[in-house]
Amino acid sequence: MRIACKVAYEGTGYSGYQVQPGKRTIQAEIELALSKMHKGTFIRIASSGRTDSFVHAKGQVFHFDTNMQISEERWTKALNALLPEDIQLLATKIAPSDFHARYSAKKKQYIYRVLARKERDVFRRNQTYHVPTPLQLDLMREASQSLLGTHDFSSFCAANTSVVDKVRTIETLDIQKVDDEIHFTVEGSGFLYNMVRIIVGTLIEVGTGKRKPSEVREILEERDRTEAGKTAPGHGLYLNKVSYEEIYF
Template sequence: MSKRIKCTLSYDGTHFFGYQIQPGKRTVQGELEQALEQIHKGKAIRVTASGRTDAGVHAYGQVIHFDTFLSLSPEQWKKALNALLPDDIVIKDAQEAAPSFHARFSATAKEYRYKVRIAQERDVFLRHYCYHYPYPLDMEAMGRALRLIEGTHDFTSFCSAKTDVDDRVRTIYKADMTVRDDLLEFRFIGNGFLYNMVRIIVGTILEVGQGKRSVDSISSALAAKDRRFAGKTAPPQGLYLWKVYYDN
């Protein structure tokens, strides 16, 4: 009888062409399915994730599911996969899920974080894990701008022109930031996110902090529903899919 296995994993996105499988490219999904195929003695196993991440984007708490006829315990699944996966992917947790569980469609919310290093000098060892932004920032103005992002809005201005969904209304439950030493960390929790949405919001908020745009320009951009009214897209390396929320 088939069982559905749910796994939570972390990965360093630096050397991947994103999560989703692409012919001839190294991807997270490709590595996962290759490991599962080995465990299943050559049988192809399809993996479903909570969502895709782009090239260079990291995950602290991505969630996947797959179906299997093998009778391994959750702990055995965790050990078997980690023994076969490369060093830049790790399974943090495995458990048997209900047959109705779906990594993407059962999710009730997602949390993304974005890390910005605000020191003057570049750190060569952190260049793949945060965005270096060595400019003076008005943190109070940025905090006010972030609060305008919270709530239910049409985020057309804050998504890529490549976005292929018609309904661009999303609810952001929490948009805030913390500063510790020279690391600025943004946190966003919402019921869903559009393509490049977090990176465009971060790029726009940083422009507010630099004085390049007003706090009120956030409201104007939301109302305009036009990508040209928001700021630049922040680069991928600062972005982390932090957590996926499910009922129970």
């Protein structure tokens, strides 16, 4: 039986999602909890994709196969009892046998939170990226228009990637002021490595006046990572939602 789970985690205490020997990772913690439930039999999980060190999730999805006959509610409860307090199972669904958390994903939504004020905030230091320089929303919004739709995003992809096809589609790039934060919401069918963080880092450089909004289209056309802005740090990024046709969380 194939089981799909939606999970939230605070990435602060982890070396990212993916298992790495000797490091504390989200995947390893979940697999440990599942293996305990299966009386020591190792259970491998597959997620919608990795998240980096310090990156958070409010709606990461993973799947695994099991012979255990447990209701959806019981899976959620039993796993939560075994997981550390910074990882939280939000929902469990019995999935079709050909469901795959990564390959069945239709859409992903990321949110990037910037603390947009002069003073830092001790209570949000791990959950937002603090930009003390004033950010001009209208300029960032103007610049973001160039990124909407289907493009070769080579300029917005970490240089050290093995992916060949760098054409992706951004369906939504929304920038909103929420109290003293600015939230970037980015939706698309798939993302390259560090793509959201490089987009946000570049838009921030537009917002502070370091770059013109029109430069973003030029950066895109160059297909060269060195043309774009800095990669915004991981701790402002949230994998917010992964959408599927087969199951609805």
